[in-house]
Amino acid sequence: MDKLTIEERIKDLAEELGFDGIGFTDAEPFSKHQEIALARLEDGLMGELSWYTPERIERGSDPAAILPGGRSIISLAMSYYSVAPDAPTDDDLHGRVSNYAWGQDYHALLRKKLKVFITRLSEMAGETVRAKAYNDTGPVQDRAIAERAGVGWFGKNTNILTSKGSWVFLAEVITDMELQPDVPLKKTCGACTLCIEACPTGALIAPYVLDSNRCISYLTIELRGAIPRELRPLVGDWIFGCDICQDVCPVNRKAELTKEYGFYAKDMDTANPRLLTLLTLSDEEFAAQFRGSPIRRAKNEGMKRNVCVALGNIGDERAVSGLTRALMEESALVRCHAAWALGRIGGDAAIRSLREALAQEHDHNVIGEIECALDGDEE
Numbered sequence: 001m002d003k004l005t006i007e008e009r010i011k012d013l014a015e016e017l018g019f020d021g022i023g024f025t026d027a028e029p030f031s032k033h034q035e036i037a038l039a040r041l042e043d044g045l046m047g048e049l050s051w052y053t054p055e056r057i058e059r060g061s062d063p064a065a066i067l068p069g070g071r072s073i074i075s076l077a078m079s080y081y082s083v084a085p086d087a088p089t090d091d092d093l094h095g096r097v098s099n100y101a102w103g104q105d106y107h108a109l110l111r112k113k114l115k116v117f118i119t120r121l122s123e124m125a126g127e128t129v130r131a132k133a134y135n136d137t138g139p140v141q142d143r144a145i146a147e148r149a150g151v152g153w154f155g156k157n158t159n160i161l162t163s164k165g166s167w168v169f170l171a172e173v174i175t176d177m178e179l180q181p182d183v184p185l186k187k188t189c190g191a192c193t194l195c196i197e198a199c200p201t202g203a204l205i206a207p208y209v210l211d212s213n214r215c216i217s218y219l220t221i222e223l224r225g226a227i228p229r230e231l232r233p234l235v236g237d238w239i240f241g242c243d244i245c246q247d248v249c250p251v252n253r254k255a256e257l258t259k260e261y262g263f264y265a266k267d268m269d270t271a272n273p274r275l276l277t278l279l280t281l282s283d284e285e286f287a288a289q290f291r292g293s294p295i296r297r298a299k300n301e302g303m304k305r306n307v308c309v310a311l312g313n314i315g316d317e318r319a320v321s322g323l324t325r326a327l328m329e330e331s332a333l334v335r336c337h338a339a340w341a342l343g344r345i346g347g348d349a350a351i352r353s354l355r356e357a358l359a360q361e362h363d364h365n366v367i368g369e370i371e372c373a374l375d376g377d378e379e
């Protein structure tokens, strides 16, 4: 039998550990991607991510500065695509959580796998290899690495599309090993523009250009303040992330279900939570319910804000009493969004609640929201 090359053995290792894609590239700087990211930041298209700074972009664009002596990057992809247990059939009001957040927190899951991966690399090399692994939280641009390593190509929705679709998490290992680079794929989206047309908020302002300020993923997960009023009606019933630009992508018709059991939703409530229940959770209950889940990132206050918007968009009068209680929440942010939702649902009970709240409210932002809601000016 032919002896396997080191690259082939590393590919086998990735498969053994459950990764669905792998490729190699050199550790040369990502100058073009650095330039684009800096320009996006400068143009205000990255939203208000306090940690996303020019220094971080510059550091992340030079892998050899992150791992001095780094010669290669191993790019890895793991599918998280799964099916929801059961679509809700009860009469409760449900919201939608993006597929990537149905299961366990991928950061923890991938971190463990990457640790094993690095240990096994050293065993393979017969000496301790120097390596630094990232998944999502590092300064490097995971997608730019995946593209150059031939793991996938950039879709017009800015996601990396692999031959098995875009429902993948990306990770990378920068190492001092000398590995034969793979070549970038020649694939493109061609004339397709389905994702751009389907995005409900118009966040894909041009092919390959996302305005984070308009993206539901940013609005429901990363944004800490109020969701802009004009965007609230467009958020629909998404309460954590958004899958629309991937759902419509024809490349995803070939998507295979993840082999990683941890990414499946425990039950229907994880993928389609009951909104009125979420609205009642204390901080402790929220932390307990979402322990080990990516959803914790939104925090209880952010989630209640999102739930109010979803309830306003669903427009069902059964939400009025829950939203009326939310008008008395300690958080002014939640009170603002509860007022907006009540204005959008309308009807005598909602109007009565808004008037009673106005008589007691002291926060000027909430007063403004209640007045708009009573004026029927909810957008």
Ligand code: B12
Pocket: 033, 036, 037, 040, 046, 098, 099, 100, 135, 136, 137, 138, 139, 140, 141, 142, 143, 144, 154, 157, 158, 159, 160, 161, 166, 167, 168, 169, 170, 171, 208, 209, 210, 212, 215, 217, 218, 222, 240, 241, 242, 243, 245
């Ligand atoms: C910040 C961030 C966000 C922000 C901003 C997104 C953004 N514009 O990148 C927000 C909160 C909006 C976000 C949302 C999501 N994210 Co996010 N996010 C990140 C993070 C932490 C940094 C990304 C970054 O640096 N972007 C810089 C900008 C400038 O890059 P870009 O928009 O992709 O632009 C590139 C392309 O447009 C390309 N390009 C430009 N012009 C052209 C022209 C042509 C012809 C071509 C081919 C390419 C091209 O070059 C640009 C620079 O590389 C990465 C993790 C990481 N460390 O990399 C995860 C990451 C990108 N996110 C990820 C995921 C899963 C998501 C969501 C799908 C989650 C969800 N379901 O809600 C959405 C997808 C929204 C979307 N359509 O992109 C995955 C993507 C996996 C994949 N298959 O691509 C990553 C890689 C995390 C991970 N390790 O798995 N995210």
Ligand code: SF4
Pocket: 157, 198, 199, 200, 201, 202, 203, 204, 210, 214, 215, 216, 217, 241, 242, 243, 244, 245, 246
């Ligand atoms: S994640 Fe949703 S809001 Fe963001 S670009 Fe895709 S379709 Fe638009």
Ligand code: SF4
Pocket: 155, 156, 157, 158, 189, 192, 193, 194, 195, 196, 245, 248, 249, 250, 251
């Ligand atoms: S929907 Fe079409 S344009 Fe958008 S990423 Fe998929 S193939 Fe590309």
